[in-house]
Amino acid sequence: MAVNKSNMKGRVTVYSVLGCPHSTQAKDTLRNLGLPVCIVDINKHRDLQTQVKGLTGHSSVPQIFFNNVYVGNNEDLQNLDHDQLEHLMLLVREEPVPPDAPPVPHENSPDPEDELGKASDISEAMRKLILKLYSHHLSKDGKTVDYKAMCQSPYYERYCELAVQLQRVELLSLSHEEKLAFFINIYNALVIHGNLRLGFPKTFWQRYRFFNYVSYLIGGEVFTLQDIENGVLRGNRKGVAQLLKPFSKNDPRLQVALSDVEPLIHFALNCGAKGCPPIKTYTPQNIVNQLHVAAEAFLENDDGCIIDDVRREVKLSQIFKWYKADFGGTDEKLLNWVFDHMEPSQKKWSLKALLTAGNVKVSYLPYDWSINSTD
Template identity: 85%
Template sequence: MAENKSNMKGRVTVYSVSCCPHCTQAKAALTKLGLHVCEVDINKHRELQTEVKKLTGCSSVPQIFFNNVYVGNNEDLQNLDPQQLEHLVLLVREEPVPPDAPPVPDEDGTDPEGVLERAASDVSEAMRNLILKLYSDHLSEDGKTVDYKAVRRSPYYEQYCELAVHLQRVELLSLSREEKLAFFINIYNALVIHGNLRLGFPNTLWQRYRFFNYVSYLIGGEVFTLQDIENGVLRGNRRGMAQFLKPFSKNDPRLQVALHDVEPLIHFALNCGAKSCPPIRTYTPQDINNQLRAAAEAFLENDDSVTIDSMRREVKLSPIFKWYKADFGGTDEKLLNWVFDHMGPSQKKLSLKALLSAGNVKVNYLPYDWSINSTD
């Protein structure tokens, strides 16, 4: 059991950054010793970076101190002589923090855990890095399936769960449109996986309705369900499937976060955990419009999403276009023109162009595979 902070007169200080596996290993080793760890994220507290480097001569992390005694990095900690380690543990248990101990944020009245309110873009970047690691290890090459069992066992998943708690402290109102898109798309896709691991995958229509209206994160002091993220924020507060009302009322503080207009391209980036969903990717605010357009182009090229029968003058589309038809213009003609405009150069696009030129094109919809996108 970890030592309570009040039972330690001294302090173990670990300078770290988010998503650093060596930092996690060092903190875990110290916790096993029954020590409270004062962890300071130097990416968040950049004012300390210069001083830490001056004290240690290093720019890497973690950097570990027992009171004012510099130990080194994670490898140095792991390689400490047992007698030396015992002496250091005794030091922080019995000796108060000396005046020349390394600085920590709480000494000037800030958050003692080093978790101040931070910009959403910073948390998003940290979570994106963890998500990328999880995806690279446990996502199929095409982004279509997830090894959920392996994700659950991953230490990076545990780190992600810990970091997700800090979403409650982020500041959302200062986000640009591009930052909102990247932040909420990444959070949505990760939250679906998180929800599946915690609650199990929804198999029936009623279970799906409950899942998307129940699974949520506390972000910036407000609860955002999957429905809230997709239809409230990313679709500019439009009603979703089986919704009679808009997600946010005019007095809802979350309305301030919503995009001013619907962004149709999000439908090719959001993955609800079903096999027919678009592939899972991560997005960055920089150049996100091109990233989303590329995702749409790849989706439209897939025959599971669009097929063209020139003989029958018929275009079959993913049901996504049926469920969110209003986002693509609201009529078959506008829908098909939108699809054509967002296709990459291909024979399929040439075939669609020929049909549209002649007119009188039938639109039907392909089946949707709601089974879980698991590798099992």
């Protein structure tokens, strides 16, 4: 049901925020219909937030209008039947934007997701493109990937082209927050890219080679998956089955490494296995809060943490065993870290009771190394 934009007098207004997968899906749907879409980032134009909430009764995004007709959010858009959609498209095609249409910025601001940016903006451009891929080929819970469909996507082809431009990124100019978001996003995308190109590693030695071989040229230096995780994000610490630190004292990549390990990264990095945390994209803004939310969600799930009150035992993901040093190095410090990063819930109160009484056993859950594919 393609429509010629040149024949249209009105517009579709979409209030969104950068990085929202539901907003991305809504925008793609509207553009595939050939509709003229005006994107308004309400984080960028905060003066409009109150007005939009007053019009819709909602502060969530996206919020969608056909001329002055309020449709709702992305789910509402996707659930429109054929006749409803035809009526709305006819409205936009034949009626100019009325005076009571929802407000838009005075300046014609381009959609941030359409801007590819300059060399210094490549990391953000990559994130936006990754987001498009995820919105089409990632399950709603972020745990599985449709690899077969992804490799045929035009977004994947564009991603491969843009990945070559990573060599132009000025890594030393990145702030701490920018570095966290950039390398987490790149790590997760590189794992998927490696799986599509080389196949999923199934044995220990295949995984070892995969994570020490699959790499991008970033800022003029080669970074493997091991380099990104253990060299940059863990502050240059030895990884699992590694005898040496990733970066030597004279390695120029050492300048990029975080000054210390950030334990929260372990709930954002996804190695392509079902036992990993869900895949998401992260932004520099409020990155630590985003990682805290990811940690809370992981610990609330039984794949991450189980409290056995009867046996006075806490069963944790193998992630806590492999990187125990990042969480304090002892069972006591590990359990305190887990407690501090749980969301308020019955599980947290159960753990508190065990910790108060003392003599708590720590064990580790089996890890599911099978591929996180939808197949």
